[in-house]
Amino acid sequence: MCQSAVKPNGTTDPQNEFGNVLENYKRIIYNVENAKAKYRSADDNVSIMAVTKTVAPEKINFAISQGITLLGENRVQEYLSKKDQYDKTAQVHMIGRLQTNKVKYIINEVAMIQSVDSIKLAKEINRLAVKNDRVMDVLLEINIGDEASKSGVAAEGLDELIYEAAQLENVRIKGLMAIPPVGCGEDMFDKMHSIFLRVKEMAVPGVSMETLSMGMSGDYELAIKHGSNLVRIGTALFGARNYLEG
Numbered sequence: 001m002c003q004s005a006v007k008p009n010g011t012t013d014p015q016n017e018f019g020n021v022l023e024n025y026k027r028i029i030y031n032v033e034n035a036k037a038k039y040r041s042a043d044d045n046v047s048i049m050a051v052t053k054t055v056a057p058e059k060i061n062f063a064i065s066q067g068i069t070l071l072g073e074n075r076v077q078e079y080l081s082k083k084d085q086y087d088k089t090a091q092v093h094m095i096g097r098l099q100t101n102k103v104k105y106i107i108n109e110v111a112m113i114q115s116v117d118s119i120k121l122a123k124e125i126n127r128l129a130v131k132n133d134r135v136m137d138v139l140l141e142i143n144i145g146d147e148a149s150k151s152g153v154a155a156e157g158l159d160e161l162i163y164e165a166a167q168l169e170n171v172r173i174k175g176l177m178a179i180p181p182v183g184c185g186e187d188m189f190d191k192m193h194s195i196f197l198r199v200k201e202m203a204v205p206g207v208s209m210e211t212l213s214m215g216m217s218g219d220y221e222l223a224i225k226h227g228s229n230l231v232r233i234g235t236a237l238f239g240a241r242n243y244l245e246g
């Protein structure tokens with residue numbers, strides 16, 4: 001049903017301490033603008049998030065110095081070990097699977113949690129947000145491809161989660177997030193966009209559908225075509241990940 005994935009086009013120049021981050025970033029901006037011009041409106045805002053897993057803090061800070069303002073973190077442990085070295089001008093969002101017992105480590109560190117996929121997790125975020133006297137913005141993650149290996153709430157379970165989580169006073173639902181199966185982009189993005197618009201129409205009190213977070217290195221232009229306004233880019237910005245570092 002799905003074609004094979006487009007190969008992400010981030011490159012690494014061994015002569016350059018920071019790989020080709022600047023060149024890669026310029027190309028991503030160009031492609032995003034191009035996709036907006038082609039499929040959307042030039043006025044539409046599409047945020048580019050730099051996904052930092054396995055990337056050294058110096059390289060992340062270089063990306064920030066070139067204009068990146070949003071970082072995406074996958075792993076709590078890795079983030080905690082690196083965060084003190086980050087340039088604090090960029091906002092940080094948690095985008096990886098989050099266990100309820102780890103929320104306490106990030107409740108005062110991140111501006112948003114994009115990977116909320118159960119009422120249990122939402123309640124723990126709320127409990128700690130109350131305790132820390134803050135409000136946490138969240139996105140609800142949908143397992144749009146119904147993949148056993150992936151996190152996210154099933155599309156059929158979304159409404160129940162929305163109505164329950166909307167009751168939590170210190171959690172604010174700001175939109176939806178998805179990681180569609182590789183190579184399945186177009187159909188899945190379209191499906192996500194429909195769900196996003198449907199939830200927007202539901203107009204649940206306290207729920208604002210502002211952010212549709214989808215699209216990664218290999219498919220962000222297609223995601224933009226289908227309504228994404230936050231693309232999460234790792235490889236195409238920083239080059240191939242070296243898991244030995246991570």
Ligand SMILES: *Cc1c(COP(=O)(O)O)cnc(C)c1O
Nearest residue numbers: 051074095216217232233234235
């Ligand atoms: C790793 C990751 C990305 C970025 O993936 P690339 O293909 O390297 O751009 C985006 N979102 C999530 C949730 C990820 O874990």
